[in-house]
Every structure is written in structure tokens, then in C-alpha cells.
Amino acid sequence: MRKVTERDDYEVVVGIEVHAELATESKVFCGCKTDFGARPNSQTCPVCLGMPGALPVLNxxxxEYTIRAGLALNCSIAVRTKFDRKNYFYPDLAKGYQVSQYDIPVAHDGYIDIEVDGQPKRIRVRRVHLEEETAKLVHAGDDIISANQSLLDFNRSGIGLIEIVSDADMRSADEARAYLTKLRSILVAIGVSDCKMEEGSMRCEANVSVRLRGSKEYGTLVELKNIASFRAVHRAIQYESARQIDLVRSGGRVTRETRHWDDARGETAFMRSKEQAADYRYFPEPDLMPLEISREWVDEIKSGLPELPDARAARYAREFGLPASDAALIAESRELASFFDGVCDALAKAGAEAVDRTDGPREAAKWLVGDVSAALNASGIELSQSKLAPELLAELIGLVASGKISGKIAKSVFEEVFASGKRPGDVVRERGLVQISDAGQLAAIVQRVIEANPGPVSDYFAGKEKAITFLVGQIMKETRGRANPQETNRILREELAKRA
Amino acid sequence: MSLSREETARLADLARLSLNDDELARIAHDLAEIIDYMEKLAGIDRADVEPLSHVLNTVNVYRDDRAEPSLSQEEALANAPDRQGEFFRVPRIIDTGEGSEA
Incomplete structure (x- = not known):
């Protein structure tokens, strides 16, 4: 019997399996379309309906996309490979088998580098293989169908699917989430999948076990299914590892099983005992010819890979001096990254607008990870759906850099630009927000404020430096925030010195 | 070698075959003979024999990624034993034995 210890004496061991639907125009073994959201059963044919005698032909x-994914994940690409039949019965699988790959995946032995709390870590990718999607089972509400029936839509059946299996290299829910985030950013960057978890085009399963820290052996693993978001991955792993640790601590044993994550309840529940590979009675698929992947083709695909998120983040840090965390955050999202590039282009074009070559991009990055992300979160839309365009943000940055508006005013201008898509310059003009930098004009206001506030002025002369803040506040109030802060400060001190 | 009754019943279950006692015994016997025959191959020196994954001597048969017309909804659903509106309707499976892996 194990001695009773705290949870901290245990470590969680996580491996992740990801399925991602390929963004091809047609399905993997037939010419049916792959459009999401089409009328049910409107994109099917004898091949993807599993009609007897129908023969598949590989897209x-x-x-190519599977190889591309393998290369982007630093994998080796098989020279010879093939498809295999994975046999099991379930209503979403018309043929009674899934065309998949068993012993020779298209790609194997790669890795993804992640970072958690500033700690870099390499997570090994064991394999990437190509298979076919299953049909979609709809368990609709009772008012539509009875509780003991399900509805089937074969539009999804036969869409190309890659399965990406990691080694059991992750040691926390944070690492698992970082792995998934990085994996998705890579797959989206190389254009092989849109990886929309909410539409099911990216799905994940986590294999979770626990063991005493320092132990060389792995604990019994439990497979978690029905994980529909990155947040759910994190919660499910935290819940399941705590459940296993408590079980082991109290003298129990973890059983090898598949558990279902219930997001509403925030817990996992027994689903079935884990099947063994032998149960699937894999054998080579006779309807599809084996594959020989030429090294020329692999090289061609490799040379066509776009800049990957890690390389892009490194470039942003190097070229523009972005802080590493901002650079990573922007580079991880294809949308943010292309927007950022657009802002930088627009800034470079504006050129003369007094924006330094690196200051501009640094400001752009600050806006993107700050106000822009906050505004997107608050409105629940994607950057591409918003009215904000790179040129607009670049113009706003230019207005601040040239001293036309203060940073504070810029935030309020941004809100209006974000909501309306108006040009920042127009908003500034319409609302009369142009910064007051004229020394004479400012001096007049400063003098007025000094005369109106004898108390704070004498406090200042008595050595209370804080009184300055109050006086600046009064000036800002008088000018509705338009007074140039640096100039105001300088003139205020000058005027006060005259009276000392 | 011999195949136990339990192993044979398990295989039948995986293949969704319903076999009576006589059939189980006969199948167990036949399968055992097939396995014995395969094991003869295991005894042969195959050091310079490539694994064969297909009987045809052809590789790399592809189609281009181009969408082709699909069946109409009505055609797709025409042979459905049961349907509801635009969907095939099937008995609901309580997921205990096996399930969709994809």
C-alpha cells in the first residue's frame, strides 16, 4: 500500500491525440464537397455512403497536406506507406470499417516546442496519419426524435482527417493547453485545416495518468473524450488528474478506461473500458494502392512551407524589438499576424509621419495585444469581422507619434474607430480632439488654473510634490484631456517657478 | 494450436456474428487450422522478402482535388431503411462496447 501523501507528491502525465479535418475542396476518397453547414446528406455519393462495390481513389x-503537416511538425516522412482498414461497428461508419493507417503513418517522430511560464519544452510528436472522417451523429432534443433514436448526416463522412499523436511528454494541464495552442497555430498557418473546435474540424482526446514524482514507470492511463475547447482540455485534465491522485492515495487503483468529459458538470464519467488495438483487426486496405512518396515531392512541399509561428515570432522580436510574449501572441494567430504585418506596411508607407521604424510596430503590437484584443473579446467577434483595418490602426499610431493627440485620447478615438470603421483623423476632427501643444495657449490655461487654486499651489511650495498632479488634472479637465501632457508639465513647472 | 471457445466468441462478437454452439465449435476448429498454416510461414526465412501490402504491382493512384457533383438528397436517402426529413434515422447506440474513433 502506498503511503498517504499530498497531491503535490504526484505528477500528471499527459499525451494528446488531435484530429483535424483537412481543408481540401473535395473529400479524401471521392469528389464530394467538404463545405461545412450544407443541407444534411447533400454532399454524398456511393463511396462516402459506403455502398457495396464503390471504390475509393485517393485525393x-x-x-500532400498530411505530408505538409508532418514537415511543419518536424517529422520524418515515410518512403513507402499504405492504408489499413480499422474494423468496428458504429452507425457513423457505413462500411463497418474506417480507412486509416496502422503501422506505417505518413509522418513520424517529430516535435513541437512549447513554453509555459517562461520554461521552454519540447513535446514529441509520435505520428501523423491520414484517415477518413465518419458521418455526423445528431442526438437531437426529444421533441424532434425519440430518446432511443439518432439521426445521421453523411456530409462529414469521408472528409480527409489527420490524426496527430503526441508522446506522453506533458506534465500539466498548462502544458497540454500550450501544446494544443501551438499545434493549432501551426496547422492554420500552413493552411491544411481551419481547426475550428466549435465546428468540430479540430477535436482532441487526452490520455491522462498519474505517478509518484520521480517514478520511472507510468501509471494506468485513462482516455478522455468529448473535449470541445482548449478551456475544456485544461479543466478536464485538472479534474481527471486530481481524481486519479485521490483514488491512488486512498488505496484504490486506476482502471484503463475511456471517460467522457461533462463540461457543464465539470467532471469526467466512465464511458467504456479501453479497447485494444487488436480489437480493430487492422489489415491492409485492398481497395487503395500503396504509396511511394518521392523525396523530390517531399522537398518541394518543404520548400513551399510558409513562415511558421515560431520563426515569425523570432523575426518580430529581432526586426521590431517586440517583447517575446507579444511577438509569440501575435505570431500564434494567423489573423493577428497578418493584421500586424498590414499595420507595419501602412506605417512604412506613411514614412514621413514621424513614426520610427521600430517604434511604430512596437506600438502596433501594444494595441493588438491590448485594446484590440480586449475590444474583440468584449464584442465576441473575430478581427476579420471587425471594422478595424490595418490602415486605420496605422493612422491612429501616426496621430499619437506626431503629437496630434495624446495616448489617452487615442484610446477613446480607437473605441469609435473600432465601432464605426471611421478614419481616426476624421474622428479627431469631428470631436475636436486635437491636442493643444501650443505653448502660448497652454500657458494661458496654466495661469488660469494656478490662480483658481491657491491652496494646492501653496501646498506645492510647502514641498508637496503631489499637488502638481492635482493641478495637471485641473488643466486636463479644462481642456477635456487635450492638453499635451509633456508640454503641460513643463509649462506648469515654469509658471510655478516664476511665483516661487 | 487451438482457439478457445471464449476467444472465438469474442471474435464473433467483434464481427457482429451470431453463432450457435455448433457453429462456434466448427469456426474455432477452422480458424485454428488457418492459424497453423500461417505459422508455417513464420518458420520460413523471410530476411530478404519485402512485406506485401497489396497483390497488385501498382502504386500512387491519385485523383485531383476537384469537387464533383454529389447524389441528390433524395437519391442519397432512397435506400434508407428509416429516415426522418433530411436525415438517416438509426437506433440510438448507448456507447459502451465501442464507438466512433475518428
Missing amino acids: RRAL
């Missing part, structure tokens, strides 16, 4: 691009 070359689906294989």
Missing part, C-alpha cells in the same frame, strides 16, 4: 492534395 492527392489530402496526402
Whole structure:
């Protein structure tokens, strides 16, 4: 019997399996379309309906995308490979088997580098293989169908699917989430999948076990299913590892099983005992010819890979001096990154607008990870759906850099630009927000404020430096925030010195 | 070798075959003979034999990624034993034995 210890004496061991639907125009073994949201059963044919006698033919691009994913994940690409039948019965699988890959995946032995709390870590990718999607089972509400029936939509059946299996290298829910975030950013960057968890085009399963820290052996693993978001991954792993640790601590044993994550209840529940590979009675798929992947083709695909998120983040840090965390955050999202590039282009074009070559991009990054992200979160839309365009943000940055408006005013201008898509310059003019930098004009206001506030002025002369803040506040109030802060400060001190 | 009754019943279950006692015994016997035959191959020196994954001597048969017309909804659903509106309707499976892996 193990001695009773705290949870901290245990470590969680996590491996992740991800399925991502390929963004090909047609399905992997037939010419049916892959459009999401089409009328149910409107994108099917004898092949993807599993009609007897129908023969599959491989979509070359689906294989190309699998190779591309493998290369982007630093994998080796198989020279010879093939498809295998994975046999099991379930209503979403019309043929009674899934065309998949068993012993020779298209890609194997790669890795993804992640970072958690500033700690870099390499997570090994064991394999990437190509298979076919299953049909979509709809368990609709009781008012539509009875509780003991399900509805089937075969539009999804036969869409190309890659399965990406990691080694059991993750040691926390944070690492698992970082792995998934990085994996998705890579797959989206190389264009092989849109990876929309909410539409099911990216799904994940986590294999979770626990063991005493320092132990060399792995604990019994439990497979978690029905994880529909990155947040759910994190919660599910935290819940399940705590459950296992408590079980082991109290003298129990973890059983090898598949558990279902219930997001509403925030817990996992027994689903079934874990099946063994032998249960699937894999054998080579006779309807599809084996594959020989030429090294020339692999090299060609490799040379066509776009800049990956890690390389992009490194470039942003190097070229523009972005802080590493901002650079990573922007580079991880294809949308943010292309927007950022757009702002930088627009700033470079504006050129003369007094924006330094690196100051401008640094400001752009600050806006993107700050106000822009906050505004997107608050409105629940994607950057591409918003009215904000790179040129507009660049113009706003230019207005601040040239001293036309203060940073504080810029935030309020941004809100209006974000909501309306108006040009920042127009907003500034319409609302009369142009910064007052004229020394004479400012001096007049400063003098008025000094005369109106004898108390704070004498406090200042008595050595209370804080009184300055109050006086600046009064000046800002008088000018509705338009007074140039640096100039105001300088003139205020000058005027006070005259009276000392 | 011999195949136990339990192993045979498990295989039948995986293949969704319903076998009576006589059939189980016969299948167990036949399968055992097939396995014995395969094991003869295991005894042969295969050091310079490539694994064969297909009987045809062809590789790399592809189609281009181009969408082709699909069946109409009505055609797709025409042979459905049961349907509801635009969907196939099936008995609901309580997921205990096996399930969709994809």
C-alpha cells in the first residue's frame, strides 16, 4: 500500500491525440464537397455512403497536406506507406470499417516546442496519419426524435482527417493547453485545416495518468473524450488528474478506461473500458494502392512551407524589438499576424509621419495585444469581422507619434474607430480632439488654473510634490484631456517657478 | 494450436456474428487450422522478402482535388431503411462496447 501523501507528491502525465479535418475542396476518397453547414446528406455519393462495390481513389492534395503537416511538425516522412482498414461497428461508419493507417503513418517522430511560464519544452510528436472522417451523429432534443433514436448526416463522412499523436511528454494541464495552442497555430498557418473546435474540424482526446514524482514507470492511463475547447482540455485534465491522485492515495487503483468529459458538470464519467488495438483487426486496405512518396515531392512541399509561428515570432522580436510574449501572441494567430504585418506596411508607407521604424510596430503590437484584443473579446467577434483595418490602426499610431493627440485620447478615438470603421483623423476632427501643444495657449490655461487654486499651489511650495498632479488634472479637465501632457508639465513647472 | 471457445466468441462478437454452439465449435476448429498454416510461414526465412501490402504491382493512384457533383438528397436517402426529413434515422447506440474513433 502506498503511503498517504499530498497531491503535490504526484505528477500528471499527459499525451494528446488531435484530429483535424483537412481543408481540401473535395473529400479524401471521392469528389464530394467538404463545405461545412450544407443541407444534411447533400454532399454524398456511393463511396462516402459506403455502398457495396464503390471504390475509393485517393485525393492527392489530402496526402500532400498530411505530408505538409508532418514537415511543419518536424517529422520524418515515410518512403513507402499504405492504408489499413480499422474494423468496428458504429452507425457513423457505413462500411463497418474506417480507412486509416496502422503501422506505417505518413509522418513520424517529430516535435513541437512549447513554453509555459517562461520554461521552454519540447513535446514529441509520435505520428501523423491520414484517415477518413465518419458521418455526423445528431442526438437531437426529444421533441424532434425519440430518446432511443439518432439521426445521421453523411456530409462529414469521408472528409480527409489527420490524426496527430503526441508522446506522453506533458506534465500539466498548462502544458497540454500550450501544446494544443501551438499545434493549432501551426496547422492554420500552413493552411491544411481551419481547426475550428466549435465546428468540430479540430477535436482532441487526452490520455491522462498519474505517478509518484520521480517514478520511472507510468501509471494506468485513462482516455478522455468529448473535449470541445482548449478551456475544456485544461479543466478536464485538472479534474481527471486530481481524481486519479485521490483514488491512488486512498488505496484504490486506476482502471484503463475511456471517460467522457461533462463540461457543464465539470467532471469526467466512465464511458467504456479501453479497447485494444487488436480489437480493430487492422489489415491492409485492398481497395487503395500503396504509396511511394518521392523525396523530390517531399522537398518541394518543404520548400513551399510558409513562415511558421515560431520563426515569425523570432523575426518580430529581432526586426521590431517586440517583447517575446507579444511577438509569440501575435505570431500564434494567423489573423493577428497578418493584421500586424498590414499595420507595419501602412506605417512604412506613411514614412514621413514621424513614426520610427521600430517604434511604430512596437506600438502596433501594444494595441493588438491590448485594446484590440480586449475590444474583440468584449464584442465576441473575430478581427476579420471587425471594422478595424490595418490602415486605420496605422493612422491612429501616426496621430499619437506626431503629437496630434495624446495616448489617452487615442484610446477613446480607437473605441469609435473600432465601432464605426471611421478614419481616426476624421474622428479627431469631428470631436475636436486635437491636442493643444501650443505653448502660448497652454500657458494661458496654466495661469488660469494656478490662480483658481491657491491652496494646492501653496501646498506645492510647502514641498508637496503631489499637488502638481492635482493641478495637471485641473488643466486636463479644462481642456477635456487635450492638453499635451509633456508640454503641460513643463509649462506648469515654469509658471510655478516664476511665483516661487 | 487451438482457439478457445471464449476467444472465438469474442471474435464473433467483434464481427457482429451470431453463432450457435455448433457453429462456434466448427469456426474455432477452422480458424485454428488457418492459424497453423500461417505459422508455417513464420518458420520460413523471410530476411530478404519485402512485406506485401497489396497483390497488385501498382502504386500512387491519385485523383485531383476537384469537387464533383454529389447524389441528390433524395437519391442519397432512397435506400434508407428509416429516415426522418433530411436525415438517416438509426437506433440510438448507448456507447459502451465501442464507438466512433475518428
